[in-house]
Amino acid sequence: MVVPVVMAGGSGTRLWPLSRQLFPKQFHALTGESTLLQETLARLGGLETGAPIVICNEDQRFLAAEQLRLVGVEDARILLEPFGRNTAPAIALAANIATADGDDPILLVLAADHSIQDVDRFHEALKRAEPLAEQGKLVTFGVVPQQPETGYGYIKRGGQMGAGFIIERFEEKPDLATAESYVSSGQYLWNSGMFMFRASRYLSELKTFNPTVAEICEQAVKKVVPDMQFVRIDASVFSKCPDISVDYAVMEKTADAVTVPLDAGWSDIGSWSSLWASQAHDSAGNAFRGDVLAASSRNNLARSDSRLLALVGVENLIVVETKDAVLVAHKDKVQDVKKIVEQLKRAGRSEHLSHRQVYRPWGHYDSIDVGERDQVKRITVKPGAKLSVQMHHHRAEHWIVVKGTAKVYRGKETMILTENQSTYIGLGEIHALENPGKIPLELIEVQSGSYLGEDDIVRFEDLYGRS
Structure with a gap:
């Protein structure tokens, strides 16, 4: 039996402003109508x-669950990392869960x-x-390189072993x-970061x-707390785990590492320029998404989420x-986008953390306007959902x-409100909001x-385990 382990952590800072800490690139539709996950x-x-x-x-659990639900994946276990500790511990947690x-x-x-x-x-x-x-081999998939690339690690292949090297x-x-x-040597492959091995073999190595x-990962899963489809580990134990990649921890040390070449149009979508390269282009080499117009412009990537963009x-x-x-940004300088993210963090701003539109398990809200002592939100609640x-x-x-x-x-008091009706929630008043209908509920708050x-927010009851 083969069990897929999909690593969906990470913040994707090089794809800012689309990718944010609480809504990173794997949850966005970058290459088609579906998200990368x-x-x-x-x-x-x-x-x-x-x-x-x-x-x-933890912060992305409901986002992941909703995206899985939308594509009919209902049997997945969503393993929640309380802290990011890189790929070696993440895979070890999954291997312990799987066994x-x-x-x-x-x-x-x-x-x-x-x-x-x-x-x-x-x-x-x-x-x-x-x-x-x-x-018993530990297999990594090495991508056949299409051009010299400085943004990827490489694997030098040795003698052949079965269908790999x-x-x-x-x-x-x-x-x-x-x-x-x-x-030019023909002996090197890009390191894709995708692997296949038996769970016990990885844990042994x-x-x-x-x-x-x-040891830390083994102990962390001994106190697993199931919560709906989520799997929580012991955070106090896992907090002591070193931060280390699977390459450094295992693959570069084991005597049983092999690589299988992969030539399938792979990209890690690690930057805006790599996304441009993976997209279909118009006759001028442009790749556009959203409401974009252009004149006398060539080889650009333009993406609009909420308004008209015009390039001339x-x-x-x-x-x-x-x-x-x-x-x-210039396509040759997209690796420096992360420097903007660093500036936002140092300035104590929020644009690196989340979008104006924030997703919750019950729906989402859009912060339309923010003042010193007032804020206006457009709130959308899914049918049957309750805050x-x-x-x-x-x-x-x-x-x-x-x-x-x-x-409401x-x-x-319990009341039913329909279009154009309103209510007031006083300071300190206990309250809740529910959508009992068949269509999304939209309201201005x-x-x-x-x-x-x-x-x-002081929560007293919550369907999603946040109280």
């Missing part, structure tokens, strides 16, 4: 696999933020790798001249070369618009229904008070 799971269709294990952090009931499956470890254009060739590579994994050594991201020599990581007489630019930020029973110490709220039906709990932060 959904595409990762969809390309497993037609293969005989067990229920996937999806790894993400907890006495099974010992082969794990197919995938990143949720990769793009693969040729699914048939991807499946062929998986089938070539499986016999090697069954023999013994790994002679791993190489860090090279400079351009070194990358050119790697590609991890214990040999990094016993501390192995420009070349080789990245222009990305969201509701609260606009990025303009927590809560109160606020520092703010009052006015609710105006603009679409659908609202069931205010103190001991006007907050006023001395403090308007999201942490001014």
